[in-house]
Amino acid sequence: MGTTQLESVPEPKYWHLKTVLNDALDSEFEVGEILPNERDLAARFGVARATLRQALEQLELEGRLQRRRGVGTTVAPPRMGVSVGPSANAWPGAGRDSWETVGCVEAVAPAAIAALLGTGRDQAVHTIRRVRVMRGQPVAAELLYVPPASVPGLPGDLSPAAHAPAVLRELHALELEGEDRAVELGSARADDAKQLDRLPGAPVLVVTSRYYTGGRVAAASVSTYRADTCRLTFGDAGAFEVTHHQQDTRQAS
Amino acid sequence: MGTTQLESVPEPKYWHLKTVLNDALDSEFEVGEILPNERDLAARFGVARATLRQALEQLELEGRLQRRRGVGTTVAPPRMGVSVGPSANAWPGAGRDSWETVGCVEAVAPAAIAALLGTGRDQAVHTIRRVRVMRGQPVAAELLYVPPASVPGLPGDLSPAAHAPAVLRELHALELEGEDRAVELGSARADDAKQLDRLPGAPVLVVTSRYYTGGRVAAASVSTYRADTCRLTFGDAGAFEVTHHQQDTRQAS
DNA sequence: GAGTGGTCTAGACCACCCT
DNA sequence: GGGTGGTCTAGACCACTCC
Numbered sequence: 226m227g228t229t230q231l232e233s234v235p236e237p238k239y240w241h242l243k244t245v246l247n248d249a250l251d252s253e254f255e256v257g258e259i260l261p262n263e264r265d266l267a268a269r270f271g272v273a274r275a276t277l278r279q280a281l282e283q284l285e286l287e288g289r290l291q292r293r294r295g296v297g298t299t300v301a302p303p304r305m306g307v308s309v310g311p312s313a314n315a316w317p318g319a320g321r322d323s324w325e326t327v328g329c330v331e332a333v334a335p336a337a338i339a340a341l342l343g344t345g346r347d348q349a350v351h352t353i354r355r356v357r358v359m360r361g362q363p364v365a366a367e368l369l370y371v372p373p374a375s376v377p378g379l380p381g382d383l384s385p386a387a388h389a390p391a392v393l394r395e396l397h398a399l400e401l402e403g404e405d406r407a408v409e410l411g412s413a414r415a416d417d418a419k420q421l422d423r424l425p426g427a428p429v430l431v432v433t434s435r436y437y438t439g440g441r442v443a444a445a446s447v448s449t450y451r452a453d454t455c456r457l458t459f460g461d462a463g464a465f466e467v468t469h470h471q472q473d474t475r476q477a478s
Numbered sequence: 479m480g481t482t483q484l485e486s487v488p489e490p491k492y493w494h495l496k497t498v499l500n501d502a503l504d505s506e507f508e509v510g511e512i513l514p515n516e517r518d519l520a521a522r523f524g525v526a527r528a529t530l531r532q533a534l535e536q537l538e539l540e541g542r543l544q545r546r547r548g549v550g551t552t553v554a555p556p557r558m559g560v561s562v563g564p565s566a567n568a569w570p571g572a573g574r575d576s577w578e579t580v581g582c583v584e585a586v587a588p589a590a591i592a593a594l595l596g597t598g599r600d601q602a603v604h605t606i607r608r609v610r611v612m613r614g615q616p617v618a619a620e621l622l623y624v625p626p627a628s629v630p631g632l633p634g635d636l637s638p639a640a641h642a643p644a645v646l647r648e649l650h651a652l653e654l655e656g657e658d659r660a661v662e663l664g665s666a667r668a669d670d671a672k673q674l675d676r677l678p679g680a681p682v683l684v685v686t687s688r689y690y691t692g693g694r695v696a697a698a699s700v701s702t703y704r705a706d707t708c709r710l711t712f713g714d715a716g717a718f719e720v721t722h723h724q725q726d727t728r729q730a731s
Numbered sequence: 732g733a734g735t736g737g738t739c740t741a742g743a744c745c746a747c748c749c750t
Numbered sequence: 751g752g753g754t755g756g757t758c759t760a761g762a763c764c765a766c767t768c769c
Contacts, residue, residue: 235704237739239738262753263755271744273741274741277591278756287663295746295754297755298755385739410541410663410681424756453663457660488745488746490758516735516736523760526758526760528760534736545737547735548766548768549768551736641767732768734769738762738763740760740763741759742759742760743757743762744757745756745757746755746756746757748752749753
């Protein structure tokens with residue numbers, strides 16, 4: 226029959242649009258520059274606004290664009306390398322790590338956290354809420370869980386303001402023996418989104434950490450990183466110093 | 479004035495829909511069970527199909543659902559814990575790690591990879607394409623780059639079939655001194671998507687690794703993991719053995 | 732061919748930011 | 751108030767899978 230089936234896979238419009246815009250961002254725009262609004266862009270490319278938005282959403286997911294309601298769409302800077310690896314970090318809150326404590330309560334943790342800690346179901350744990358800031362931007366919201374058993378020397382009468390520092394101080398006095406970590410994709414809950422200056426549902430990288438001492442889990446944390454602006458770095462050798470976008474590091478084989 | 483402004487923040491429909499569906503998945507469905515089709519679901523909830531799809535997309539992003547064109551929407555099992563940490567892995571390809579080599583060429587790497595390796599711009603490197611399989615499913619597509627300088631003992635006359643094993647064998651003979659790693663969110667390119675059994679643009683976790691020997695970068699890799707089905711684990715203590723979804727580990731403070 | 736999810740359209744209104 | 755992105759609608763057609 227000899228049916229030549231070249232071009233038999235029509236590329237979706239939004240996909241083609243995305244590559245066109247991606248190339249344009251490289252060649253015709255500077256970081257921080259604002260793009261034309263969505264209605265104009267859609268008209269210029271001859272597509273519906275929803276189709277254009279599909280392309281913009283992907284580019285935002287990949288960290289190429291930043292969109293803010295009421296303001297506009299701007300070209301995003303390269304992602305920040307954020308160290309979450311072992312070594313330098315040591316105990317959470319140690320070192321000058323640009324974390325800000327937002328709140329601290331002693332409450333019963335959800336079942337999944339209790340499983341992480343290996344504590345009983347209904348046991349209260351110290352719960353510290355913190356925000357990580359880099360270059361003036363919030364990059365992560367975290368909940369740090371510390372069972373009372375891990376900080377036996379903690380005074381009983383603590384003002385809310387003194388609570389978190391005291392727990393962290395006691396924690397740092399222990400010897401850190403090891404760390405566990407997991408990363409997965411999630412979407413920002415309303416409270417995290419607010420602290421990350423994003424809308425609810427924004428894509429985030431959820432980092433779950435366990436800190437060991439004496440063969441037991443002394444603390445655990447769940448950190449929610451902005452997926453659009455952050456590249457998480459692990460490893461003893463320190464953060465990458467790469468100035469390229471991840472797309473550039475991938476090619477067909 | 480005393481204007482009570484309760485409920486002044488109307489939740490988007492798709493967001494409310496998402497939580498309703500999420501709860502229903504926990505209580506009324508089993509893993510692997512197929513949901514009603516999108517048109518029926520939309521009608522049942524009294525919303526447009528596009529609105530329902532927005533909710534389904536988020537749930538798929540969070541690993542709760544799996545959708546396949548022409549088939550339907552099913553309830554996804556909990557994400558697989560995939561170890562990408564140091565230690566056990568050692569050199570890429572060492573150990574019984576369920577990687578399958580798909581191809582191998584010697585070609586000039588893109589500029590970003592050359593920067594990662596610290597090699598010259600136009601230098602050819604061994605490029606090995608591999609796929610990682612777990613529980614019968616492809617979970618990652620990888621490109622492993624090895625400069626010829628790292629494998630000086632490599633024979634010159636290699637058949638395509640013998641190329642990749644020979645490069646890996648030479649690599650494993652070196653002493654691995656350290657590893658660097660970074661994780662960021664991306665969307666699957668067409669070629670990766672095909673090997674991951676997903677559509678182009680599907681969300682992926684891109685892991686960029688550098689392997690050191692003799693104080694230099696001996697190899698580098700870019701691995702593309704399915705974000706919907708994988709939870710990446712790091713750490714010396716081995717993979718987490720958590721059976722909960724990440725949503726369950728997060729709560730308001 | 733019937734049924735599924737994926738793409739696309741052309742509109743509308745809303746929430747938010749700025750001036 | 752005017753402009754931006756965010757949400758929502760009610761349709762249509764396409765690509766794919768399975769019977």
